[in-house]
Amino acid sequence: MSNIMRTSTSGMNAQSSKLAAVSQNIANSDTTGYKRSGVEFSSLILPQTGGSYNSGSVMAQVRTEVSKAGSTVQTGNANNPKQLDMMIQDDGFLVVGDGKGSYLTRAGSFRMQPDGTLVNAAGYTLKGYPMGANGTDATLNGFAGLEDVNLNTGLLSANPTTEGTLTVPLDQAFVTGPKATGSPAAAFSVTGVTSSGTPANDRMNFTVTIDGGTPIAVSVGSATGLGGITAADVATAINNAVGKPVATVNAGKLVYTATGDRTGTASTIAVSNPTFTGATAATIAGVGMASTPGTAATDPAANLANAISGTSTRSVSMTVYNNAGEAVPLHVYYTKTDDATNTWKMAIFDGRDASTGTATSPFPYGVTGSAPLATATLQFDPSTYKLTKITPGANTTQANNTTLGISLTGIGGGNLNLDIGATTQFYKPDSSALTATVNGNPPEVVQQVQIGKDGTITALFTSGTQRDLFKIPVAKVMAPDSLVALSGNVYQPGVESGQVLMGTGGENGFGEVTAGALEGSNVDLASELTDMITAQRSYTANSKVFQTGSEILDVLVNLKR
Template identity: 35%
Template sequence: MSIYGIMRSSVSGMNAQANRLSAVSDNIANSNTNGYKRSQTDFSSLVLNSGATGVYSSGVVETTTRNLISQQGSLSYTTSTTDLAISGNGFMVVSDAAGNPLLTRAGSFVKDSQGNLVNSAGLTLMGYKLPYGDTVGVANGYAGLEAVNLNTSSLIATPTTSGILSVNLPKSADMGGTAAKINAGVFDVSAANVGDRVSFDISLDGATAKKVTVVTTEDNLASPAAFENALQNALDGVFGTDQVVADVDSSTKAISFATGDKGSAASIKLENVGTANGDDIISSTLGLAPATSTVAATGNFASVKIGTFNSTGASIGDRVKYSIAVDGNAPVDVEIVLTKANTASAAAFKTALQTAVTAAGLGDVKVSVSGTDISLSLGTASNGTNNISVGLAAASALDGDGTTTSNLGLTAAAIVNGTDRVPPSANLATSTYTKKTSLVAYDSVGAPVTLDIYMTKTSDNVWEMAVYNRADADKGTGEFPYSSAALTTQTLSFDGDGKLSSAGNLTFVVPNGKEMTLDISSFTQLGADYTLLEGQTNGNSPSDVDKVEISSDGIVSAVFENGSTLKLYKIPMAMVESPENLQTISGNAFQATMASGAVTIGFGGEGSLGKLVSGAVELSTVDLASELTDMIEAQRGYTANSKAFQTGADILDVLVNLKR
């Protein structure tokens, strides 16, 4: 190594430390600059190969300064929603005064005189404009980007283009229409006898007629209400509960029968009205047909089994008459009139028979039941001289179709059909509906339009949905106020699980507005009451902008004084393969280079991109303590290199002085 090599190596070292001090100085100067990325100086040696072992040739040191662009800075939160920071990877796209696209993480944006968002370096934030909420974007370039402008000094109105309605419709809702109803005479007891059996045939919905019998009693002849109750009990016993509904008017005493179902498919017919007197006996009812028998057991109760209870084939109103003799006395007739209650079980019949036995003056005779076996016994123990005999009284096989003095005013009636519901889509004053709700939409100038939505059950699992403009309503006397056509009508069909199986969208044009799509896909038909779960539309009436909100995925929305929102822009995020190789531009901005790779565009939260944070700025990545440490190290290194240079100079002086 020559003396000059000493001096050249020292100069190289001083230059290298000077470069490091320059980077440290820049870092310290920008320690409070938002979005600034610290620089770092790296050293590498340059050695001249001497080509011979043991021969040393002096080298120099080379420096490379890197900007640590991918390093995340701390976030500092502010009160301005237009201050933006990135939590994670990526850059915001900005443009300079010449319109050149650049990248930055310095997001302290404010509105300029034109309403554009610019940061402290004067760079303008870029984004995609969202016409009525549509999202656009180009993945591999800056095409379609424009300055984010928040010039909202004028009123803004947005027409409605979409909405959502979520409702549970009750599975048990009435399908409407009217029941089939016939007038069946006027209640008349003038010629009635207690114990008469009034019978008639009723045919429902065109099916085979069924016979209904009512046995007259002192109670059910006492009033129209009592007779109505007797009729209803008899009808329920034949057809089932409320399948046919009886009515006897309390004032006019008019008798009518109506179907439980409604609609044109429901029909009713009354015929073969007649009576049979109270002396008729049905001899083969309930399986109780004992032969005349006598039981006398010493020291025990005298008893006789009268049969095994069996209600199969029993007719309400039939009578069973028993002849009971005790201790050889004359037989006493005991009569039971069959009802829905006393034929329900063996125990129920036993109770009714005991009541009749007691009423006949046979107080010592007791009725007992074991399973379905029914027996009569004397109520006192004896020494074996007592006896009891039971038999059926003489019977004729009449079934109640004979005619006597009174049918209580009942008269035959021809077949009558019900009527179907008139749905709202018929646009008639007689239209009926199941449920109704309303939504407010906005036309092209922001004027509110109230939409009346009618939901009408038309058949099992099928509903009609009709939408009307309330401005078209006619304030008439009918329940349904529209004579004009609906804006749209749609059939809703539900599967066995109560889920909507028909189309899930309803599309129509808002009067003086835009085409609107109403999402009804979450409609259900469950076994619960009508429930409105959600109902909303987009759009707004003319209103001043109250504030601006920016979401984590970059949506810039104007919030109006009336509470509605409008999406204005979507701010993209950019990414390159090698952020450290971006070219640094004044204003904490960067430009893509061949070394950094091409720019790709996405949105916050997608893939490896971070998220935008509104109301925050990213601080400088400079750590003052580290920088001061680097400064001291560089200063010491520079001083040491200068000492080496001075030593080389001294040696050179000695060499020069050797000639003297």
């Protein structure tokens, strides 16, 4: 009789455990990241002897359905640094801590504390890897290297600019300066002419040489002889011989302008002193001119009170940050210096020193003639028009074929590695190809944060700059349902669950980190209510068996009476 009562008692205890699990599941049906607890029964059979049956008992084992995902709840809390919600899509856990250890959780509703840490409703702090210049010091197997995610690391912290990218589409049509132009010393005239007999056959002969090329012969005459030749006749004869408008007349003087491909000082024009045929005597003035070069475009690096040429120099501006976090505008000038070798000179100035309110503004920068912050020379391939060579100048070094090292000590900064490798020199390029990005930030508070699918927390500052602060890892175990459940919807790995593996969200089977959403409880209220009814009936049935055993025992006791 005692076996009957013990068996029914174990049955009542088992059903009581099931009812307790149901009660907890229903109570946490709205708890973020809660995982349903289920109770499974196993029988305990006693050895049998003879014709009697020894009833055993039933054992209840509680298992948590950790691997079963809950519903996704969109909250919109994805960018507010004071209130961040996140969840893991598919497999994986967030890592949290309480100062004593690290745990796994699927509950991703965090609020920023006064010290900048992110804490969930159970008081656990979110863990992550700090982001440095070389990424993170992540480990694959375990929690080593993890720190409390603290958004104060991005508050009121100034970081100087050390890296950047500047892509400027330079124009092949730009010139190194105005083409050669000049006039003879005197106005054109022909005097003292003595014709040989037929004036119409008398000719004035000379040559025109452009850019040092082959001299072009020019011959001029008139129906009335040399004395009838005008400056306009000479200009027309030159233009016809060259095939381009080289000569004009201004106030009786001939004006010559080179029409070759060269520009600036590489451009030259020369007119030989004329001779004549047919006539026996003549004095000709205002035709010949010695070789005259063009002029170079204004060199911004000279920093003089001169306006720069819009057909020779391209200018852009970019903002960098010095060691104190001060935003400093850099004015960058590109000036074409050689047509034949496709060479440009680069000059960089501190924009704070720019002159204002003058015809030559922004020049000069500071004291007239003072040196720019940095200079360099760029050379482009004549067939691809891509950058092929960087020659460092003042306060610059060549890190590689695409990166120019610039010393910013003149503005209180450090060294800036500026990637200019995508700079080109096409003909009349689309200016939309220009890009200018730098790292660094001023001492400002974080305005917003962004959480990438890989778990990277990026701080967006009010100035528009951004910086990666932490990377939230995704943790996995081989048997998540065997994790040890603790208070606060956290789990502790053990021997049965397997070793913790750390990874990056969205890679190698690790779930993606989704911001602005939470994982709800995986409890199904309908199923829980059904389990509650069945457990209640089973408990009642076991109690009836206990009651029957008690009554039989009373009968046996009363037999003595």
